[in-house]
Amino acid sequence: MANYIMMMGTSSHVGKSILTTALCRILYRQGRRVVPFKAQNMALNSYVTRDGDEMGRAQVAQAEAAGLEPVADMNPVLLKPTGNSCSQVIIMGKPVGNMSAREYHKGYSLKAFGAVKDALARLDREYDTIVIEGAGSPAEINLKANDIVNMRVAKHLQAPVLLIADIDRGGALASLVGTLELLDEEERALVKGLVINKFRGDVTLLTPAIDFLEEKTGKPVLGVIPHIEQMGIDDEDSVSLQEKMAVPEDGDVKIAVIQTPKISNFTDFDALSHEQDVSLYYVKDSDGLGQPDVIMLPGSKNTTEDMLYLRKSGLADLILAHEAAGKPVIGICGGYQMLGELICDPEHTESENDEVEGLGLLGMKTVFAKEKLTSQVRGMCRDLPFMGQYISADDLRGYEIHMGHTEFTRAGDEHPFMITERRNAACESVEGTANGINVFGTYIHGVFDNDKFRRSVLNAVRISKGLEPLANTRNTAAEKQQAYEHLADVVEEALDMDKLFEIMGESCGNRQMADGQEAAQNVHQAGENV
The missing domain is CATH 3.40.50.300 (P-loop containing nucleotide triphosphate hydrolases)
Incomplete structure (x- = not known):
């Protein structure tokens, strides 16, 4: 006992x-x-x-x-x-x-x-x-x-x-x-x-x-x-984000994470916030966006409602203008779904919305189902085209939590993210998309906890700004x-x-x-x- x-x-x-x-x-x-x-x-x-x-x-x-x-x-x-x-x-x-x-x-x-x-x-x-x-x-x-x-x-x-x-x-x-x-x-x-x-x-x-x-x-x-x-320890809930909303004045790479009403798994970005050259902050409305180098869209428990919130708040227009200026936009899980053309919920799994238009930055359509996919995964990223660089990482680890199945609709997009193991069973599943220039998304939560991948993404942004890339010197697991x-x-x-x-x-x-x-x-x- x-x-x-x-x-x-x-x-x-x-x-x-x-x-x-x-x-x-x-x-x-x-x-x-x-x-x-x-x-x-x-x-x-x-x-x-x-x-x-x-x-x-x-x-x-x-x-x-x-x-x-x-x-x-x-x-x-x-x-x-x-x-x-x-x-x-x-x-x-x-x-x-x-x-x-x-x-x-x-x-x-x-x-x-x-x-x-x-x-x-x-x-x-x-x-x-x-x-x-x-x-x-x-x-x-x-x-x-x-x-x-x-x-x-x-x-x-x-x-x-x-x-x-x-x-x-x-x-x-x-x-x-x-x-x-x-x-x-x-x-x-x-x-x-x-x-x-x-x-x-x-x-x-x-x-x-x-x-x-x-x-x-x-x-x-x-x-x-x-x-x-x-x-340096994960926060439990979004109450803590109130302390992280000030637009930073310093930092070589400024990252704005959009805090939608139903934001989930915001710990996906904690490892980024601990990088010495990064200033990361959260944004609830259009007034708080500032001039970030990167905009990130997090997961959501109600993706269609959060997508409607982006439009109503004016954030959607600012995200599109940011991308049109050649600056990077990245989405994880629900944020990845929002980057697509259409989000459909025919079974009303998350809301009463039958379908909602996405941002249209990636050629894909997501349809929700009643069954939720939850699994730890291993995967890889091969030749991700991003900000003029090509990023590869052979041993990505993370997890999936989503109810949507994504179909690709645009021939020109790239699909560099591949899950190779799900629940200890080998598989081949494409779980991410890129427009080949400055936008990408994936279903893999925790992808930025992978040190090599995280530093490669940040260095691509640094190089696009005329800054020297930094060596990957961090071990996130050991730091924790x-x-x-x-x-x-x-x-x-x-x-x-x-x-x-x-x-x-x-x-x-x-x-x-x-x-x-x-x-x-x-x-x-x-x-x-x-």
Whole structure:
């Protein structure tokens, strides 16, 4: 039976995911068999496992920090918003349908909790420590009755909880005290400690506040985590993009990523943003575009609606003018589909739109189907014509998440992207198109995580601007491991680890006691039934 620790927050975006990642790495390097877990994610930033299951990106980072291959048991329920208070519901990596918020929260969520308990039971048998992440706040009164990710999980496991507040946004003390006040007695008892996150400045100046918190709540403050700049770890959701919207003044290569309302898998561009010669920013409207060297269109959970948004916002006209000036435009997955001539949704898989005209920059037509393709892939890029250069990379790795089948309609276009392996089976599948000059797109998520390919694309842009190409000196995979190590170092130094281990050690005994009480209650009820 595993030990547990659960990370909850006073609100969204206080650092639960990052601190869960940190604990996974801290415990992993101490030799523990540690695994991350989050019962339910609501995010458009997803990943595909080796088995072809879809799960949230946050648990992928946490799994990497724990030295594990990501599996759906780490995130058994994933909600991907499609618009109009509706989400695609994914259970154990497989979509089960689209539901309105009311349908899900009032009828289905408690059924989904069965999958949550099953996943936890499997992890409990295999690992000695489970680090659990909550979602949002556990004190949302309108959601608590049907919530399956916060206190329902904690009570099911009798897991000790650390409550986290973000001091950088202000009001941290009030949010901690207020959250505890809104919990019921059993829930408050499960909160074993408080954590203040994202602190800037001299921590000794916070001593009076810590003393007040401990006296007011009766809960120990386990640590004050400093604000960490440029962690190099994937963000969980698009809330973080608000900090990346300023048009940069420097950078040899300026890249504008179009932030459509249903943007998904924006982590496709993280590796680009970490390049020394790149300034990458996100754009929501025509006023924010500026004068980029490259425009990139990301994936989308609702491609036709996002394409209509590009036209309504005026961004479509600016993208077309950018391309007409000979500047590059690149699309990934849904963004790749938008580069084509037509996007059709006859089954209304994503929206009520039968078909929508694309940007017409690539000769292709996409038709949506009800079945989603999710798989890890290996592939190659051969002689991609781009900005006067020819780019080749023989060992591309990434993954696919799409419901559209693309047909090519223009003889002059190139098809340099080939998937050679899907779900460990050999194949030959064309999954990308180029106009031969300055536009290309592909279905391969994570294509820019491939170091040689990424640098080759950037160098083609540099050469077109009259700049010297740069050598490929980065190892993205190694950098990510270094980022996990740095995060773990900072958090381990800031937290009272002795107190944390004491709290975790109590969790196993609490669970055994709860199991015994539950078994006794079941026996008693059985006797009454007889």
